[in-house]
Amino acid sequence: MADDYYQLLGVPRSADSHEIQRAYRTLARKYHPDVNKQPGAEDTFKKISEAYHVLNDPESRAQYDRYGPEFRRYAEAEREYASQPSGGPRPGGRTRARPGPSGFSWSSAQAGAGPGGTSVDWDDLFGDVFGSRRGMDSEAELELTVEEAYRGGPRTVILTGPDGERESFDIQIPPGALDGQRIRVSGGGQPGRQDGGAGDLVITLRVKPDRRLRLDGKNIEMDLLISPWEAALGASVSTRAPGGTITVRVPPGSSSGRRLRLKGQGMPQPGGKPGDLFAKVKIMVPPHPSPRERELFEQLQRESRFDPRSSS
Incomplete structure (x- = not known):
């Protein structure tokens, strides 16, 4: 029994061209002979490539959906019929002469029966097979x-x-x-x-995104790393941004998570309004405080009445 092309690619019959291309790229990376040396990988790669080329082309996909794995048999039958010297219509059929690829005339006939006994419209099926046609994107x-x-x-x-x-x-x-x-x-x-x-x-x-920079439409959000005293007392902080070094003014009393907006310093938009840059405050403490730093932090702990849990 012939393989079902949709099952080979793992997509539903309603899949659009984007889904088909994504499925094929994933499977091709998995089974390409240069990557996968397992027995049978090359045969699988050939099968999924064949399925992709048929389903990614609207014309061949329509033929496959209509006639199933035997759709090529109808194309072969038409070629054989076109090569007959008489070029006459089949009994009960209708013909329409048109120039073939080499200048001769061939006849497209509606004759014979397709699956389920339905009439095969050869003209609809092969109407553009010999003409010029732009390639798929x-x-x-x-x-x-x-x-x-x-x-x-x-x-x-x-x-x-x-x-x-x-x-x-x-x-x-x-x-x-x-x-x-x-x-x-x-x-x-x-x-x-x-x-x-x-x-x-x-x-x-x-x-x-990376650990510092994130994109939200045309706006950029970045982490602004500051010390506890800069957050408490306020400061002008220099930091690296996508467009170069910038200076951000941190207002006194800025807690972690505060977003500082720098208008017009987001993504440039040639011919349009640029996005904004949002610097998100992130307070950092010394990972290994010196004895003097530890002493000062302990002094602040004794003297300060600030409780971040009660003020939230």
């Missing part, structure tokens, strides 16, 4: 740090195709790139048919 994701997205600049994206062949693309990241933003590379997708031209490569940017 391909999709990829590129991961950036917040600082890389802030600066932008040139990047090289290297993709590995189903056959293991690598291809590189030089792209330009715009300054202030946001998570989910898409960059289109013209002609970087799948090859077209005849003169249809290649599709595009669509790259989705993914901006990952």
Whole structure:
């Protein structure tokens, strides 16, 4: 019994092209012969590649959904019929002559029965098989740090195709790139048919947070590390931000978690309003206080009546 392409990729029959591409990328990384040396991995890789190429193309997917694993048999039957010298219609069929790929005329006939005894409309099934057609778009994701997205600049994206062949693309990241933003590379997708031209490569940017920086739309949130006395007395603190060194004014009595807004210092937006930078106060204490520091902290403990638990 032939493998079900949807089951091979682990997607429902209602899956869209994005789900199919994600499933294929995951399985291809797992079973690619260069990575997986287990017996049967190469055969599995070939099967999932075949399933992907059929289901990722709307035309072949529609044929597969209609006729199942035997959909290619109908294509072969049409080619055999087109090559007959008589070129006449089958009994009971209707014909429509059109030029073939080599200049000759072939006839598309509605004849025969498909699954369940239904009539096969050969013209609908093979109407565009010989014509030019633009290639499908391909999709990829590129991961950036917040600082890389802030600066932008040139990047090289290297993709590995189903056959293991690598291809590189030089792209330009715009300054202030946001998570989910898409960059289109013209002609970087799948090859077209005849003169249809290649599709595009669509790259989705993914901006990952780190221990200091987080992205919220076009706003940036960063941790501002300060000492207990800076938090209590107030201070002007210099710190590193994606755009360079900045000075943040910490008001007296700032507790951990307080957010200080620096307007317009978030992600740049060429031609638009930039985001804001939010510095989140995080109070740090000496991990190994000196004897004098410990003495002063003990003195503060004796003299202060501040109770953070009762004031909350």
